[in-house]
Amino acid sequence: MLTALIGFAGLLAVAFLGFPLGLSMLLAGFVGVGVLRGWTPALETVSQQIIDVALNTNFAVLPMFLLMGAFVYRAALSDDLYDCANAWFGHLKGGLALATVAACGGFSAISGSSAATAATMAKVAVPSMRRFHYADSIAAGTVAAGGTMGFLIPPSAALIVYGILTEESIADLFIAGILPGILTIAIYMAVIVLLARLRPKDCPRGDKAGWPERWRSLYRVWAVLALFLLILGGISFGMFTPNEAGGIGAIGALAFAIGRRRMTWRILFEAILEAARTSALIFTIIIGALVLNNFVILSGLSFEMVEWIETLSLPPIVIILIILGFYVVLGTVIEGLAMIFLTVPIFVPVVEGLGFDLVWFGIVMVMVVEISLITPPIGLNVFVLKSMLPDVPLSTIFRGILPFFAADIVRLLLVVFFPAIALFLPRILS
Amino acid sequence: MSRFRLAYLVFVAAGVFAMSALTFVDVIGRYFFNAPIPGSFEIVGLILGLSVIGAFPLVTLSESHITVDLFDRAFVGRARIVRSFVVRLGTAAMMAFMGERLLVTAFDEMKADFVTENLGVSRGPLLIVMSAILFVTALGMICVMVHRYRNPAGKAESVD
Numbered sequence: 376m377l378t379a380l381i382g383f384a385g386l387l388a389v390a391f392l393g394f395p396l397g398l399s400m401l402l403a404g405f406v407g408v409g410v411l412r413g414w415t416p417a418l419e420t421v422s423q424q425i426i427d428v429a430l431n432t433n434f435a436v437l438p439m440f441l442l443m444g445a446f447v448y449r450a451a452l453s454d455d456l457y458d459c460a461n462a463w464f465g466h467l468k469g470g471l472a473l474a475t476v477a478a479c480g481g482f483s484a485i486s487g488s489s490a491a492t493a494a495t496m497a498k499v500a501v502p503s504m505r506r507f508h509y510a511d512s513i514a515a516g517t518v519a520a521g522g523t524m525g526f527l528i529p530p531s532a533a534l535i536v537y538g539i540l541t542e543e544s545i546a547d548l549f550i551a552g553i554l555p556g557i558l559t560i561a562i563y564m565a566v567i568v569l570l571a572r573l574r575p576k577d578c579p580r581g582d583k584a585g586w587p588e589r590w591r592s593l594y595r596v597w598a599v600l601a602l603f604l605l606i607l608g609g610i611s612f613g614m615f616t617p618n619e620a621g622g623i624g625a626i627g628a629l630a631f632a633i634g635r636r637r638m639t640w641r642i643l644f645e646a647i648l649e650a651a652r653t654s655a656l657i658f659t660i661i662i663g664a665l666v667l668n669n670f671v672i673l674s675g676l677s678f679e680m681v682e683w684i685e686t687l688s689l690p691p692i693v694i695i696l697i698i699l700g701f702y703v704v705l706g707t708v709i710e711g712l713a714m715i716f717l718t719v720p721i722f723v724p725v726v727e728g729l730g731f732d733l734v735w736f737g738i739v740m741v742m743v744v745e746i747s748l749i750t751p752p753i754g755l756n757v758f759v760l761k762s763m764l765p766d767v768p769l770s771t772i773f774r775g776i777l778p779f780f781a782a783d784i785v786r787l788l789l790v791v792f793f794p795a796i797a798l799f800l801p802r803i804l805s
Numbered sequence: 806m807s808r809f810r811l812a813y814l815v816f817v818a819a820g821v822f823a824m825s826a827l828t829f830v831d832v833i834g835r836y837f838f839n840a841p842i843p844g845s846f847e848i849v850g851l852i853l854g855l856s857v858i859g860a861f862p863l864v865t866l867s868e869s870h871i872t873v874d875l876f877d878r879a880f881v882g883r884a885r886i887v888r889s890f891v892v893r894l895g896t897a898a899m900m901a902f903m904g905e906r907l908l909v910t911a912f913d914e915m916k917a918d919f920v921t922e923n924l925g926v927s928r929g930p931l932l933i934v935m936s937a938i939l940f941v942t943a944l945g946m947i948c949v950m951v952h953r954y955r956n957p958a959g960k961a962e963s964v965d
Contacts, residue, residue: 390872391873392888393873396873397871398870418906425906426932431853432850436851438821438853438857442821484825523853535810565881610920620828647818650821651859651860652863655857655858655861656869656871659861713871715874768829
C-alpha cells in the first residue's frame, strides 16, 4: 500500500507540474510496475497497453461518436432545436427557460459536448430570454446547467471512457443513461417551473406559437431526432453494437449536415480533424490510465482499501456517499474527465468489492462529474458562459446555478438510493 | 500551411472518416444486402491505430493535451520558464518512449510471424509507421521547446 501511495504522490506531483495527465499516469504506472515486478514486465505492460488501446476495434466507438457530434455541431442545429422547443413551451411561465433546457438536452445528446452546448445555447437562447426581460441569473444558470447534460445523455464520451476503463458494456452504460437523462431534464424543468412561481417577473411568458408553426419547427429537426432515436433504439434492442451505431451516427449526421446545406469541404475537413484531435488526447489518457491500473492492481491498494473499509463497519451505501462527497469536492478543483481517469483505478475495485453494480456506479460517477461542471471555482461551463456573456458577472451566473445545483444533488441521491432508475432498462433489454 | 502539413492532415482525417464509412457500409451491406465487408471489424482496428497515433503530433505539438492546471499561477518568472522546459522535454521523452515500445513490439511480432486473426496480415509495418510518428512527434516537441525558449511569446503554430 505504501508503494501505491508513493506512486500516487509522484503522479500528482508530475501532473500538478503541468505534465500532460495521460503521460503522467503512464509514467507513474510504468515506474510503479517496475518497482513492484521488475523493469522487463513494466516495459511489456506499456507495449501491451498501447497496442490494446490503439488497435482495439471496440474503442473506435469514441472517434466515431465524436465525429457525429462534430458534424451535428457544424450543421447549425442549435437555432432550429431552440425554435422548436420555444414553439412548444415558450408561451408557458418560464417557457423560454423550459425551451432552453429541452434544446440543451437535445443538442448535448447529439453533440456529446457540454462546453459546446453551453457556448452554443448561450448565443441562441440568452438573447431571446433577455428580450423578454428574464433575469440574467436565470438565463445564464439555465444554459450552464442545461449544458452539463451532454455528459450523461447517451451517446456520451464520458460513458464510453468509463466503459473502456472498467471493461463494462458500453451498450449497457448507454441504455442505463437514458432514464437518468430524462430525469435530469424533468428535474431541471421542475426547477424552472418553481422559479417561475416564486419569481414570476423574472421568468415571464414568451409569444404563443400557433399549431402550424409548431409542426413546422418540428419538421426542421425531425431528421436529427430520428437519427438519435435510431442509434439509441438500435443499441437498446441489440440491432447494432455501439461501434456500428457510431458509424451510422457519423455518416447519418454528415448526410443531415449536407441536407441542411451546411457542409463544405473545409467544414468537413475541420470537423474530422476536431474528432481526430479529441480522440488522440482521450486515447493518451486511456493508455496512461490502463498502465496505472496495472500498478494499482499489483500494489494491492484496492484490496487493502476494501479490507480497511470493512473494519470501519459502515454500511456500504455510506461508503458510496463518502466517495461521492469526495468527488464533489475534487470536482471543485479538477476538470471532469481528468477526475474520471484519475479515480477509476482506485474507486472502481472498491465499489465492486462492496458488491455494487459497476454500470450503476458509472452513471452515478458521470452525474457527479456533471455537477463539477457548474461547481465553483473551476466549473468549466460557467467559464464558457462567462466568455460568451462578458457583461454578466460571475457571481450572477453562480447565483443562477444554485437552484440547479440543489436539483443536481437531489437527482444524484435519487439514482443512488433507487439504482433501478439506471438499471431498469439495461436489465429488461438484456 | 505547408503542403506537407496539409497532406499529413488529410491522411489523419481520411483515417478517421474511413472508420465511420467502412462501419456504415458494413452495417448497410449486412442488413440490406446480406453482404457484410469481410474483415471490416479488423480493418477498422488497424485504421484506428494509425489515425489516433497519427493525431498525436497535432495535440502534442500544439500543447493541447489534458493537464491539471491547478498550480499554473504558482509558477512565475524564471520558475515558469524552467517548468515549461521540463514539461516539454518530458513530453518529448515520453513520446519517444512510446515510439520505442511500438518499434520493439513490431520487430517481435515480425520475428514471430504474427498475423491478424481474420485478414491474416502482419501488423509489423503498421506498428513501425505508428512508432515513426511518435519519434517524429518527440523530435517536433524538442523543436517546440527550443523555439519557445528563444521566443517565449511566440505561437506553437509557427514551429509547424
